[in-house]
Amino acid sequence: MTSALPKRAATIRDVAALAGVSIKTVSRVLNSEAGVVAETQALVRAAVAQLNYTPNLSARNLASVVEATIGLAYSHMRLDDDDDRGGYQYSLILQIGALEACQQNGFGLIPMPCDVRAADKIEQLVAQVRERRIGGLVIAAPLGNTPGLLDALNKYGIPYVCINPNDLGPLTPHVAIDELAAAREMTEHLIGFGHRKIGFIKGIQGSRVSEERYQGYAAAHAAHGLAINPQWVMQGEFTFRSGMACGHALLSLAAPPTAIFASNDDMAVGVVHAANALGVRIPAEVSVAGFDDTELARFSWPPLTTIRQPLERMAHTAVEQLIGLIRPQRIARLVHPVHVVYPCKLISRASVAAPLAT
Structure with a gap:
């Protein structure tokens, strides 16, 4: 190699000239593609170091058939300031995990909130992906359960990986958790404290996640050998407001449950607010448990006993799996189609205690 260094910022052409290889070869080395001999890789990397070359991600995107940008699509409702904004913690945690994986693999991340009430949400999402030349989507539940969405992505050849979708079949790339086992563990935890009257608040109707959490409870x-009182099972919507309404209804019964297990932390915090409004002490008079372990669970008073869903890790894995679908040579260790299921962890805090003696 020669030793001449350009005074301006180095380009990929400079790297190729210094290493004595083609621009295509430099690109293949920088993208960790297979098929480049070790000696050539060493020449290219030495030239990169000597020139202090930094790849221009935007330029690489424009030149690439498959873009180095990933979209994180999730449900979002455009609400007034005084309305329930449940789910924000969930989407923020996913963004943290997805962004970390993108940064580690040289990809950009675009958050793509979708108004779940919009009649044309599928058309809007597909149009954004195509217009912005996004390489693929990580789709968080419940958006991934929208009828027709995955068919539309398949039609246009848009790669995707779903987080906690309804369909865990072999044709749907996904990252999920064992919902039933986690919910059963939480219910066993409450039973272990001596609770025999345990209320349950379901999530969105038609959601696999919601149904499997109820199945774990059952x-x-x-x-x-415990019977389930139908009066103690309420239908929520995974929102704070629905949790507060269900909590108020359960605690107002003539024979209320001594513990309430809500299907997510937003609803569990709603139950806490309902209990406070009714003057019911937590955990002395009612124990409350949630699911997800968002910051709401830690900052609630008392802090919530909950199930820690590894959301950051799931989003990180989903991005890596998606990159493997977009550019298989980048992450060759992955096996496709994608089917990853993670366990959860029960987090015991101050919102659960033994029931009062009767």
Whole structure:
């Protein structure tokens, strides 16, 4: 190699000239593509170091058939300031995990909130992906359960990986958790404290996540020979407001439950607010448990016992799997189609205690 250094910022052409290879070869080395001999890779990397060359991600995007940008699509409702804005913690945690994976792999991340009430949300999402030349999507539940969405992405050849979708079949790339096992563990935890009257607040109707969490609750009851009082099972919407309404209804019963397990932290915090409004002490008079372990669970008073769903890790994995679908040579260790299921962890805090003696 020669030793001449350009005074201006180095370009990929400079790297190619210094290494004595083609621009295409430099690109293949920088993208960690297979098929470049070790000696050539060493020449290119030495030239990169000597020139202090930094790849221009935007320029690489424009020149690439498959863009180095990933979209994180999630449900979002445009609400008035005084309305319930549940789900923000969930989407923020996913963004943190997705951004970390993108940065580690030289990809950009574009958050793509979708108004779940918009009749044309599928058309809007597909149009954004195509117009902005986004390489693929990580789709968070419940948006991924929108009828027709995955068919539309398949039609236009847009790669995707879903987080906690309804469909865990072999044709849907996904990252998920064992919902049933986690919910059963939480219910067993409450039973272990001596609770026999356990209320349950479901999430969105038609959601696999919501149904499997209820199945876990029911399985724990069956294992201990406990009957489920239908009055203690309420239909929520995974929102703070629905949790508060369900909590108020449960605690206003003539024979209220001694513990309430809500299907997510937003609803569990709603139950806490309902209990405070009714003058019901937590955990002395009612224990409350949630699911997800968002910051709401830690900052609630008392802090919530909950299930820690590894959302950051799931988003990180989903991005890596998606990059593997977009550019298989970048992450060759991955196996496709994508099917990853993570366990959860029960986090015990001050919102659960033994029931009052009767």
